[in-house]
Amino acid sequence: MTSQRRPPGSQASLREANRRRVVAAIKKQGSLTQVELAAVTGLSAASVSNIVKELTVGGVLRTAPSIRSGRRATLVSFARAVGLVAGVHVAPRHLRVVVADVNGTVLGENHMPLARDHRADNELDRASLLLADMLSNLESGFDELRGVGMAVSAPIDRAAARVAGRGILRGWTGVDIVEVMHRRLRQPIFLDNASNLATLAEARLGAGRGKQNVIFIDADEGIGAGLLLEGRLLRGHNGTAGELGHTVILEDGPLCRCGNRGCLEAIAGGPAILEELGDVGGITKVGDVVVRAMANDGECIRALARAGRHIGLAAGNLCNLFDPERIIVGGDLARAGELLLGPIRLAMENTVIVSGDGVPDVVQGQLGIGAAARGAAVLAIDETNVRQSVL
DSSP, X not given: OOOOOOOTTOHHHHHHHHHHHHHHHHHHHOSEXXXXXXXXXXXXXXXXXXXXXXXXXXXXXEEEEEEETTEEEEEEEEOOOSSEEEEEXXXXXXEEEEEEETTOOEEEEEEEEOOTTXXXXXXXXXXXXXXXXXXXXXXXXXXXXXEEEEEESSOEETTTTEEOSTTSSTBTTTOOHHHHXXXXXOSOEEEEEHHHHHHHHHHHHSTTTTOSSEEEEEESSSEEEEEEETTEEOOOSSSOTTOGGGSBOSTTOSBOTTSOBSBHHHHHSHHHHHHHHTTOTXXXXXXXXXXXXXXXXXXXXXXXXXXXXXXXHHHHHHHHHHOOSEEEEESGGGGGTHHHHHHHHHHHXXXXXXXXXXXXXXXXXXXXXXXXXXXXXXXXXXXXXXXXXXO
16 A cells, blocks of 8 residues: 655645654653643644644653643653663763663663773763663653663673673773673663664664665774674674674784774774874864765865775675675764765675675665664663563
8 A cells, every 4th residue: 555645835744744843852852841842842832732632642642740830731751651671872982872662662862972991880870870860851760661771882792791802992891781780770781782783773673674684884983793694683602793893904904902903993993084184173083074074075085985995895795704685884984975885885896796686785874873772772672572471
């Protein structure tokens, strides 16, 4: 059955747009009164009231009586299934937390920058405080959490619940992440590598939907990969499969943070690009390179193209090993779009042994830099559902 697209400017399309504005406001700011919703969205009080009634009947929103400034008010929030889950992503330079209901609807999302050499105890404290604040905005607490997924941008030994790679996230070496986080939250904690969980999110919610064999390449400060084969994540014997950034592609090349030389990450990762650009004014982080390249800065465009060619060669080798149907590129560098994807695609096509329709397509991730946190929430949902089915 084909859906009929409503013409722009029609009453139906206007109502849909207004509903999206109301939902987006609650997703961004948590529970709001109808008066506050009208102020945030710019809609009339009558329009907000009608939309809230409609979405409440549809099970999207719920209302509750409240008091604001001494006066009675109607507080509006997301209707949710019993229980919540959270997804936490710890990357080299940022922390991101999402809260979702058990159906996977994201109810809140927040993030903060991190120092380059941050430590596990400090950042797990930050994550706990950030999560507590987000739950408070949803008029909830830790007791309503059914599980918390943790995505860490480093090789993970899931059995030991520790960072596995030497020299990677140095402030996290030897820390039992699950145990430490469980002591703070007193709820089940589920841990995995960030690239794996970004792959899971894109497969369920984004650019990998409907595909059974997908490789996700996380191009950011570091370079990682997630491997979805026959619909299942490949984690390997030690749980460290997919460390694409630490495959050696240039013998005796630059020193990598893992201790080896010539790794892909040391040549095409964020810090390597910044070092290559050197004294180009005003560039201090990976996001700056992307912004300048998209503004037609020649040096930044060429730096992304060189990184893309190296990533494409490595991706081609992965294609020859695993024969995926799609390559999804995410992470901060992927925001450059075709400035990065084009060189990746060209280098990969020159490397793979298949031709024509057999070459996997290369696409940009749909979930952006929040993919790993979304995947961590999906992991928490999956794991809690498995526990319930066992019980």
